[in-house]
Amino acid sequence: MNEIIVRYPPSPTGLFHIGTARTVLYNFLFAKNKQGKAIMRMEDTDKTRSEKQYEENILSGIQKLGMAWGVDWLSSTDEVVYQSERAGVYKKYLEKLLAEDKAYYCFSTPEELNILREKAQKEKKAFRYPETWRNADKTLVQEKLDAGEKSVIRYKLPKDISEITFTDAVRGEVTIKLTELDDFVIAKNLDTALYNFCVVIDDNDMKISHVIRGEDHISNTPKQILLFKEFGFNIPTFAHLPLILNADKSKLSKRKNKVSVDDYLSDGFLPEALVNFLALLGWNTSDEQEIFTMEELIEKFSLDRVHKGGAIFDIEKLKWINQEWIKKMDISEFYTRVLEYWNSEDVKNSEKYNFDISLFGDLNNEKNILFLREALALVKDRTKQLSEVFENLALFYTDDASLEYSTDIYFHKKMKTSRETAVESLEFAKNIIENLDDNFEFTAENLKNLFIEKIKEAEFKNGYILYPLRVALSGSEFSPGTLELLEIFGKERSIVRINRGIDLCK
């Protein structure tokens, strides 16, 4: 059995795209599942559109997604292959085709061709290159070349083949008639080969066994197969993945969606969640599992369970998966991740997020670290995105004596509380706290037992006391548990906040 080799084929013409990430992921999962390997191939033949910054963004994005899993996504590749550095290789093959009269120079200008294209459109016919230069006089061609006239190199479509059929690993047999094709351009010139040509040479040189890519490449496949055959190369197995779609079912695009992986990362989504979510967009196991570790994904992945139809990118599901991953974390991990998040360059440099972590004091100080960890523990399971955390922590750091909030929130129908009754409730709570024994351990659990008992004695409802107390402690109607708040603030700070509440209500 031949070795399984796949390629990651990003084109550095934009920031690391969610769709690219999904393609890379599926290639990775497939290769790992088969104990094969993956090669990073930067498809940067288009010099005008390719940019170094995008290349770096893609490479680092792939690392970011893999890192969280303890997986080095590039480990199985010795290096990154750049198509832009392989022009010499392509040139040899180009010259070979030219010499064998399998390819030819074409001097038709884009303008000329466009006119024909529009004409065909009007006549409701498919446009085909009219083969003007297919059998042109050699000396004429040479003269034009010598004169430096602009030309391209076209592949001479074989006339003895009527159709191309290939077996797609996700779609089954796909057939395209050769009459649908024309003498397509394979290079701008000897030094600038184009995509459809380069990938064939590369796939062969790299011994690629499986080409896993987006559905938008189906129509390129027959052209490539023609070239594979022309050179006598082994034809890899193709697998065309369903597209990721906008809400309106069009191909996922910048105009209608966030498409850059960095955007999602800086919105506080975990790489684990992103990968988990992406894996499920177009693929699934037949069981009902939704949350997968990378190991499980690798173990269970197979191309024959890849869906054929496109899938809409549903941010709500992503949020849910993200929260599931956050809930799975222990508090130390959460602490580390949140800090990493606040300190990541994208978040720091973004105007959108102003997380001033100096709020938490000097985080080399043991006491500050401890307090932050406790606060994070209270906030963790209610977090959907890391971007919410800072705001949710604010209440722990505001000045106790000058807490600001509207006393309207003391009103609660079900608890039968109001701004007026709050004074009684708060005095009651304060009294309990002030009269604690010196050796009373100020923990949520102890406090709960004590409060429940005292409230019962006084024949109040739990909520009648605890709800206003929450408001006084947090300055908000929604917060972590009241007893947990007491514990984290401790006796003294709690009393200050309660007094503040009483003042505000009077």
Next chain:
RNA sequence: GGCGCCAUCGUCUAGGGGUUAGGACACAGGAUUCUCAUUCCUGUAACUGGGGUUCGAUUCCCCAUGGCGCUACCA
């Protein structure tokens, strides 16, 4: 326009010749809790249409329809 691909709840999907068409997200209601969140329970909600094949099609075949993709000297 031409060619190709695709088609199960709003979304992601399972399923498959005979099923109460299953799960998850979202949404709604309820239980628990001191609120929100969590957790638990319940509910609303789908096989695009028409022909075949068949005792029986949502499932297989064909057609139509619809959606999308490609239609570059981009990838």
